[in-house]
Amino acid sequence: MSISERKEREKSEMRELVLQTALKLFIDKGFENVSIRKIADAIDYSPGTIYLYYKDKDEILFELHNRGFSEFYKFQLAVQNIEDPIARLDAHGRAYIDFALSNPEYYDIMFIARAPAKKIKLFNNWELGDRTYSLLKDNVKSCIDAGYYQGQNLEAVVFALWAFVHGIASLIIRERMQLVPKDVLQQLTAGALQFMKSTAK
Amino acid sequence: MSISERKEREKSEMRELVLQTALKLFIDKGFENVSIRKIADAIDYSPGTIYLYYKDKDEILFELHNRGFSEFYKFQLAVQNIEDPIARLDAHGRAYIDFALSNPEYYDIMFIARAPAKKIKLFNNWELGDRTYSLLKDNVKSCIDAGYYQGQNLEAVVFALWAFVHGIASLIIRERMQLVPKDVLQQLTAGALQFMKSTAK
DNA sequence: TGCATAAATGAACACCGTTCATTATATTTA
DNA sequence: TAAATATAATGAACGGTGTTCATTTATGCA
Numbered sequence: 001m002s003i004s005e006r007k008e009r010e011k012s013e014m015r016e017l018v019l020q021t022a023l024k025l026f027i028d029k030g031f032e033n034v035s036i037r038k039i040a041d042a043i044d045y046s047p048g049t050i051y052l053y054y055k056d057k058d059e060i061l062f063e064l065h066n067r068g069f070s071e072f073y074k075f076q077l078a079v080q081n082i083e084d085p086i087a088r089l090d091a092h093g094r095a096y097i098d099f100a101l102s103n104p105e106y107y108d109i110m111f112i113a114r115a116p117a118k119k120i121k122l123f124n125n126w127e128l129g130d131r132t133y134s135l136l137k138d139n140v141k142s143c144i145d146a147g148y149y150q151g152q153n154l155e156a157v158v159f160a161l162w163a164f165v166h167g168i169a170s171l172i173i174r175e176r177m178q179l180v181p182k183d184v185l186q187q188l189t190a191g192a193l194q195f196m197k198s199t200a201k
Numbered sequence: 202m203s204i205s206e207r208k209e210r211e212k213s214e215m216r217e218l219v220l221q222t223a224l225k226l227f228i229d230k231g232f233e234n235v236s237i238r239k240i241a242d243a244i245d246y247s248p249g250t251i252y253l254y255y256k257d258k259d260e261i262l263f264e265l266h267n268r269g270f271s272e273f274y275k276f277q278l279a280v281q282n283i284e285d286p287i288a289r290l291d292a293h294g295r296a297y298i299d300f301a302l303s304n305p306e307y308y309d310i311m312f313i314a315r316a317p318a319k320k321i322k323l324f325n326n327w328e329l330g331d332r333t334y335s336l337l338k339d340n341v342k343s344c345i346d347a348g349y350y351q352g353q354n355l356e357a358v359v360f361a362l363w364a365f366v367h368g369i370a371s372l373i374i375r376e377r378m379q380l381v382p383k384d385v386l387q388q389l390t391a392g393a394l395q396f397m398k399s400t401a402k
Numbered sequence: 403t404g405c406a407t408a409a410a411t412g413a414a415c416a417c418c419g420t421t422c423a424t425t426a427t428a429t430t431t432a
Numbered sequence: 433t434a435a436a437t438a439t440a441a442t443g444a445a446c447g448g449t450g451t452t453c454a455t456t457t458a459t460g461c462a
Contacts, residue, residue: 007408032315036450046411048452057450112313114233117376126380152399156392160365163393167368168360175318179327191357192364198353199400208439237419247442249421258419 015053017043019067022060026105031113061109062119068106069128075099076135085142090197092139093165097189100169112170136162148200164196216254218244220268223261227306232314262310263320269307270329276300277336286343291398293340294366298390301370313371337363349401365397 021042025034036057040047054060079095082088100107109116120126137158143149149157168189171177177185222243226235237258241248255261280296283289301308310317321327338359344350350358369390372378378386 035448037448047450048412049410051451052409111377112371112375114375117379121376121379124380126377129377152396153392155389156396159369159389160393160396163368163372164361164365165368166372167364167366170313170371171364171367174313174315175322176312176327176330178318178322179325188356188360191354192361195353195357195361236417238417248419249443250441252420253440 011053018050018053019060019063023064023067023105026064026109031105031108058115058119061113061115064106065109065116066128068103068110069132071103071106072099072110073128073131073135076132080135085139085146086148086197086200089139089143089161089200090193092136093161093193093196096165097169097193100165101172104173107169108173111166112174133158133162143200150201161196164192168192212254219251219254220261220264224265224268224306227265227310232306232309259316259320262314262316265307266310266317266320267329269304269311270333272304272307273300273311274329274332274336277333281336286340286347287349287398287401290340290344290362290401291394293337294362294394294397297366298370298394301366302373305374308370309374312367313375334359334363344401351402362397365393369393 018039021039022034025038025042036050037047039060040050050060054063076092076095076099079088079091082091120129137154140149140158140161141154144152144154144157172185180188219240222240223235226239226243237251238248240261241251251261255264277293277296277300280289280292283292321330338355341350341359341362342355345353345355345358373386381389
């Protein structure tokens with residue numbers, strides 16, 4: 001069994017190597033500069049070899065999307081120990097945007113890029129997206145239980161808040177705020193978050 | 202003067218033909234299926250000819266982005282005759298999402314795709330984006346003047362509302378809501394809009 | 403050591419955006 | 433009208449892309 005075990009290990013090591021190389025290119029040179037050929041080149045393999053470990057480029061991007069969610073989830077958990085539900089929800093929102101802007105490549109592939117959407121459809125579930133959504137939902141639920149968002153529909157509020165933070169993150173990442181000076185944008189974002197917090201009751 | 206006038210007319214007609222063909226391909230076959238070669242093919246010209254009328258592909262996409270804004274602006278104006286400021290702002294929000302979902306290709310190239318961002322940066326202004334933003338700002342201002350959004354910062358509220366509707370539109374267009382049934386999604390969107398309306402005061 | 407299996411190769415295919423020397427068409431001049 | 437000039441269009445070529453597959457190389461087992 002030892003040999004087949006080693007083979008399996010080597011296979012997953014190679015998959016990991018490809019993935020890490022893709023991520024590195026992704027972060028260093030941007031989305032449009034990641035190609036199968038460049039990944040292969042960076043690890044001294046021929047282009048065809050990549051296809052022995054991944055079905056196609058979308059599978060690599062989908063795997064990166066998964067890694068992004070894993071990082072994202074950890075990042076979000078750091079906020080869950082806050083007692084006060086409103087403070088927790090507020091911190092959650094800020095953490096969301098913070099992650100997005102600190103890891104724009106990950107955020108893009110998780111929530112903006114077209115590539116992973118096809119695979120999500122294929123698998124007919126989006127486990128990682130749902131898990132993130134549930135976290136937000138729990139926090140909104142806590143607020144409602146504590147008497148905030150009175151008379152509001154839980155799902156509607158959750159979707160609204162998600163859309164809100166996603167809107168900010170994606171407008172910035174896709175450079176629709178590039179003509180707003182950085183410090184002004186920061187204030188604007190902080191102001192918008194504060195406004196959103198104030199709507200809890 | 203007649204001949205040079207005709208030449209100019211022919212030049213702008215050809216530019217228009219290229220643009221309309223690009224738009225048609227865009228809408229019929231999606232973003233990734235629009236190529237210089239396919240545009241040229243569709244109008245029975247060689248690929249090189251396109252470059253006599255447009256500097257590069259990004260210029261075509263940027264021009265489509267401009268057309269999109271022109272359509273968008275007209276669409277938004279239809280809502281401006283509503284008297285009550287809150288009702289007007291609410292209708293504005295619904296019109297925004299309505300336009301985005303009815304013209305996903307336009308919306309994508311206006312607010313999501315990477316290509317136009319480079320040209321925006323180049324010109325160092327985003328006249329069309331600013332005009333749209335002003336319209337929203339005026340409507341929020343009217344609400345504040347009428348006593349709503351008390352104690353809120355105008356710019357912060359405008360940015361928050363824009364981010365909110367953009368968030369909804371872009372999550373749907375980039376297929377992050379594809380596993381939510383269409384009718385449920387419609388309800389969710391309506392609910393979120395209603396929640397947002399309720400935060401005005 | 404020889405053989406079967408697995409892994410890696412890299413040329414080939416069909417695309418892409420873009421450039422540019424060459425060809426064809428239209429206009430102006432003699 | 434004919435020749436010369438200016439404008440427009442061409443399409444091959446360049447360097448890139450994702451992907452496939454017959455061929456070669458390396459490994460594991462008898």
